[in-house]
Amino acid sequence: MQPALSVDCRHRHNALLITVTLKSSGRQFPVAPGETVLEAAQRAGIALPYSCRAGVCGSCKATLLEGSCSYPRNPPVALHGVAPERHAVLLCQAVPCSDLLIEAREVTSVEDIARRRLEVVVGDKRPLAPDVTGLRLYPAEGQPRLNWLPGQYLDVLLEDGKRRPFSIACGPQPDAAIELHVRHVAGGGFTSWVHDELQPGDRLRIEGPLGTFVPREDSERPMIFMAGGTGFAPVKAIVEHFVALGTRRSMRVYWGARSLADLYQLPLARSWTQAAHDLRFEAVLSDPAQAAAAGLREGLVHEAVLRDQPDLSGHDLYMSGPPAMVDVGRELFCAAGLPEERLYYDSFEYAPDVLAQILAARAGLHTV
Numbered sequence: 001m002q003p004a005l006s007v008d009c010r011h012r013h014n015a016l017l018i019t020v021t022l023k024s025s026g027r028q029f030p031v032a033p034g035e036t037v038l039e040a041a042q043r044a045g046i047a048l049p050y051s052c053r054a055g056v057c058g059s060c061k062a063t064l065l066e067g068s069c070s071y072p073r074n075p076p077v078a079l080h081g082v083a084p085e086r087h088a089v090l091l092c093q094a095v096p097c098s099d100l101l102i103e104a105r106e107v108t109s110v111e112d113i114a115r116r117r118l119e120v121v122v123g124d125k126r127p128l129a130p131d132v133t134g135l136r137l138y139p140a141e142g143q144p145r146l147n148w149l150p151g152q153y154l155d156v157l158l159e160d161g162k163r164r165p166f167s168i169a170c171g172p173q174p175d176a177a178i179e180l181h182v183r184h185v186a187g188g189g190f191t192s193w194v195h196d197e198l199q200p201g202d203r204l205r206i207e208g209p210l211g212t213f214v215p216r217e218d219s220e221r222p223m224i225f226m227a228g229g230t231g232f233a234p235v236k237a238i239v240e241h242f243v244a245l246g247t248r249r250s251m252r253v254y255w256g257a258r259s260l261a262d263l264y265q266l267p268l269a270r271s272w273t274q275a276a277h278d279l280r281f282e283a284v285l286s287d288p289a290q291a292a293a294a295g296l297r298e299g300l301v302h303e304a305v306l307r308d309q310p311d312l313s314g315h316d317l318y319m320s321g322p323p324a325m326v327d328v329g330r331e332l333f334c335a336a337g338l339p340e341e342r343l344y345y346d347s348f349e350y351a352p353d354v355l356a357q358i359l360a361a362r363a364g365l366h367t368v
């Protein structure tokens with residue numbers, strides 16, 4: 001049967017039980033009416049890759065081998081430019097119209113960790129850079145500890161039901177601390193409040209852990225890490241994990257920003273080179289005057305990666321940061337030989353509700 005995509009599936013009878021089968025493992029799970037493939041998999045305790053949950057970043061891309069689905073929520077923006085014959089499907093948005101057979105990467109390492117909601121107290125708040133605030137959150141009295149894998153993120157739950165995703169900048173700590181690096185977004189409601197008003201002792205509601213940007217330990221390949229701005233947060237957590245493990249694998253860590261002040265934990269990143277068996281760290285500034293004054297590499301961070309490693313076919317690559325950096329990294333790193341399934345990333349998109357509004361506004365403009 002040829003896979004097919006449609007805008008909605010009016011022919012699906014509501015009572016029809018739909019089953020998704022994952023080709024590589026043979027695992028199957030049911031999908032309730034209106035549910036996306038990703039939601040149904042999560043309900044069944046099966047971890048498929050995702051990041052933005054809004055149809056934009058592409059990390060949930062899989063191959064549809066049989067069946068048909070629709071995109072009644074957000075349009076599958078991340079599939080633009082993908083040749084139709086590749087039968088790509090975005091699991092975070094695709095609602096099945098029939099039974100599906102899918103080829104998707106499963107991330108079994110995150111499956112055993114319970115996702116929970118809890119109240120946390122702000123233990124520490126400090127400026128890390130002019131527009132980046134460091135937070136340390138602790139479970140409030142009587143609340144459970146959060147468990148997570150390095151690189152995962154959490155959602156801050158806002159009073160109006162909206163959520164704001166932030167990566168956890170450390171692995172689980174003995175004192176249960178959760179470290180966040182929050183960039184102040186111009187015009188952003190939550191990050192402005194964090195920057196201007198949040199105080200130690202204040203409480204937040206969070207849900208986590210989320211995401212599949214986690215260490216992959218089933219490989220002996222050399223690793224490259226690329227962070228842009230506060231994309232450093234999850235990369236820090238994953239690199240610290242591998243350093244603590246005493247890995248013998250080679251690690252090349254790149255951190256890009258505009259100015260020196262944006263590289264807000266430079267001494268820490270440099271200290272990894274002493275602690276690890278084979279780790280090199282490169283700081284890259286896009287502002288030429290700042291780069292020259294600081295004696296650092298100049299340019300865009302992905303350019304530095306490609307200059308040092310023009311052939312990426314033998315590497316695993318982790319990247320995290322602004323969507324523009326992640327987009328260009330995806331394209332150029334795969335063109336440099338990196339197999340797509342060895343590229344792991346979190347793209348720091350805005351929250352799903354904001355993206356949905358922006359995409360809906362764009363669609364409205366296009367139909368006028």
Ligand SMILES: Cc1cc2nc3c(=O)[nH]c(=O)nc-3n(C[C@H](O)[C@H](O)[C@H](O)COP(=O)(O)OP(=O)(O)OC[C@H]3O[C@@H](n4cnc5c(N)ncnc54)[C@H](O)[C@@H]3O)c2cc1C
Nearest residue numbers: 165166167181182183187188189190191230348349351357
């Ligand atoms: C997986 C993941 C991990 C992340 N981790 C981090 C991290 O560790 N650190 C970090 O700093 N960031 C991180 N981010 C990004 C972070 O979640 C966003 O910066 C944050 O959600 C912004 O929230 P806000 O309420 O301040 O801004 P919002 O109020 O959501 O606004 C964001 C921007 O969109 C504009 N906007 C809002 N509504 C509309 C609309 N309807 N139409 C047009 N424009 C609109 C606003 O003016 C503003 O410029 C992560 C994102 C993801 C997806």
Ligand code: FES
Nearest residue numbers: 051053056058092
């Ligand atoms: S496009 Fe589906 S998680 Fe980002």
